[in-house]
Amino acid sequence: DQQVKQNSPSLSVQEGRISILNCDYTNSMFDYFLWYKKYPAEGPTFLISISSIKDKNEDGRFTVFLNKSAKHLSLHIVPSQPGDSAVYFCAAALDFGNEKLTFGTGTRLTIIP
Amino acid sequence: NAGVTQTPKFQVLKTGQSMTLQCAQDMNHEYMSWYRQDPGMGLRLIHYSVGAGITDQGEVPNGYNVSRSTTEDFPLRLLSAAPSQTSVYFCASSYGLTAEAFFGQGTRLTVV
Numbered sequence: 001d002q003q004v005k006q007n008s009p010s011l012s013v014q015e016g017r018i019s020i021l022n023c024d025y026t027n028s029m030f031d032y033f034l035w036y037k038k039y040p041a042e043g044p045t046f047l048i049s050i051s052s053i054k055d056k057n058e059d060g061r062f063t064v065f066l067n068k069s070a071k072h073l074s075l076h077i078v079p080s081q082p083g084d085s086a087v088y089f090c091a092a093a094l095d096f097g098n099e100k101l102t103f104g105t106g107t108r109l110t111i112i113p
Numbered sequence: 114n115a116g117v118t119q120t121p122k123f124q125v126l127k128t129g130q131s132m133t134l135q136c137a138q139d140m141n142h143e144y145m146s147w148y149r150q151d152p153g154m155g156l157r158l159i160h161y162s163v164g165a166g167i168t169d170q171g172e173v174p175n176g177y178n179v180s181r182s183t184t185e186d187f188p189l190r191l192l193s194a195a196p197s198q199t200s201v202y203f204c205a206s207s208y209g210l211t212a213e214a215f216f217g218q219g220t221r222l223t224v225v
Contacts, residue, residue, distance in 0.1 A: 002155075003157070009153075036216075041218070041219070042215030042218055043117070043203050043205075043217050043219055044156070044203070044220050046214065046215070049213065066143075074119055089155060089156065091156075094115065100146075100158060100161065101214065102172075103148075103155040103157070103160075104155050105155040113212055
């Protein structure tokens with residue numbers, strides 16, 4: 001039973017445009033959400049997070065939106081750059097500080113120059 | 114600052130062999146964990162530890178053992194390798210007050 005789902009395995013976006021990556025979850029007890037970015041042959045690296053008490057968190061070109069009623073979160077990258085080409089995983093935790101992360105299956109983002 | 118170091122990077126095992134994947138971190142993190150990444154499955158938690166001497170099972174623990182004798186090290190043991198354990202394994206560590214995990218570079222394991 002996949003509790004965190006990323007339904008788009010891949011996404012291609014023109015350089016300079018907005019990239020929107022989506023993530024859905026089924027467990028209403030999840031309270032803290034994260035996005036990780038992974039390049040080939042490297043481990044995932046933390047990108048941005050959001051607590052359920054917020055509906056938006058920004059960090060430079062990256063913004064995460066959370067819609068708790070829809071159990072949906074999204075990552076917006078504006079403007080997209082070639083270095084953003086990677087696999088993006090969303091992850092969820094039961095609460096802030098809980099180290100058991102449940103990951104989605106990942107979306108491969110390709111930025112077209 | 115090395116962060117999280119995993120060894121080896123690549124390994125081929127025969128069915129039934131045993132081996133230990135090494136993981137070390139130099140950030141003095143209390144929390145460490147092992148994940149496996151398989152195509153179409155994302156990362157799944159195998160075992161985790163909230164401090165030296167304390168370990169617990171994750172989502173897919175069968176066939177693996179862990180121990181945590183020091184804060185720095187968290188080895189993962191495959192007791193009797195099976196082809197189903199062919200995967201990429203990631204070790205991660207984190208502070209106790211945040212779920213932001215730092216990952217190692219991964220170990221690609223093939224069991225034939």
